[in-house]
Structure formats: C-alpha cells, structure tokens
Amino acid sequence: MNRTLSLFFLLLLLGCKSKESAPEQDFSYEDDKLTPVQHGQKIFEGKGNCTACHQPEQKIIGPSLKEIASVYKNRDGAIVKFLKEESEPIVDPAQYAAMKVNFTVTKRMTDEELQALEAYIYSIK
Numbered sequence: 001m002n003r004t005l006s007l008f009f010l011l012l013l014l015g016c017k018s019k020e021s022a023p024e025q026d027f028s029y030e031d032d033k034l035t036p037v038q039h040g041q042k043i044f045e046g047k048g049n050c051t052a053c054h055q056p057e058q059k060i061i062g063p064s065l066k067e068i069a070s071v072y073k074n075r076d077g078a079i080v081k082f083l084k085e086e087s088e089p090i091v092d093p094a095q096y097a098a099m100k101v102n103f104t105v106t107k108r109m110t111d112e113e114l115q116a117l118e119a120y121i122y123s124i125k
C-alpha cells in the first residue's frame with residue numbers, strides 16, 4: 001500500500017515536471033521574432049553545424065558563403081532545392097561527397113528553416 005502510494009506521487013510529480021518544462025523546449029515562438037537572416041544565422045551556427053565547414057569569407061573545408069552566394073546568384077540556383085537534395089551541386093561538384101552527408105540534417109528541417117538558411121547565405125556579400 002505504501003509503495004503504491006509513493007509510486008502514485010512519483011508519477012504525479014513527473015507529470016507536473018514534464019508539463020512545466022515543455023514551454024522552455026519550444027523555441028519556435030522565439031524564432032518567430034527573428035528576421036529570416038537572423039534565424040538562418042542561428043541555424044547555420046547552431047543546430048545545422050554548418051560552420052564546421054563553412055565560414056562567411058574564407059574557404060575552409062567547404063566553400064565560403066560569399067562564394068556560394070555569388071555562384072547561386074549568377075547561375076540563378078536554388079539553395080533550398082539543393083539542401084533538399086533536389087538539385088545538383090554547382091559550386092564545387094568535385095567535393096560534393098563531403099556536403100552530401102549533411103542532407104540527413106537539412107532534410108529534417110522545415111521549409112521555413114531552409115528558406116532562412118538561404119536568406120542568411122545570400123546576406124553575405
């Protein structure tokens with residue numbers, strides 16, 4: 001009886017806890033207040049982990065954002081389509097294999113998040 005009772009309270013406690021912490025885990029409301037460029041930068045540097053291979057001005061493992069933006073502008077490419085693996089690489093096709101592994105991450109993103117990434121890349125001049 002005692003055990004059942006304490007189990008009951010434990011479950012009650014856990015139930016309350018998960019309800020309390022839920023709003024903190026929901027970042028979407030906060031992201032709504034950012035401009036697409038700011039939102040894109042946040043994803044690029046945060047959960048996208050894109051900065052591991054891309055810097056704004058300099059080529060490291062991957063091409064710089066400046067280069068990506070200029071190639072996509074000149075050739076009228078679609079970054080969102082590329083990140084969904086729906087179009088071919090046009091910046092540095094020889095290195096495509098290193099970029100391809102990231103599609104597991106980008107394919108889980110919403111269209112809004114991908115458009116934000118695109119806006120951020122285009123904002124680098």
Ligand code: HEC
Binds near residue numbers: 048068088095099
């Ligand atoms: C492991 C290293 C690595 C990471 C992490 C990485 N990239 Fe890349 N990326 C590359 C390389 C290498 C290329 C050049 C090959 C190519 O052009 O596809 C590239 C190319 C690109 C291109 C140009 C594609 C084209 O048309 O040629 C875009 C856009 C891009 N990356 C966006 C991103 C975004 C957004 C992220 C984060 C979600 C990201 N990358 C994460 C290595 C990486």
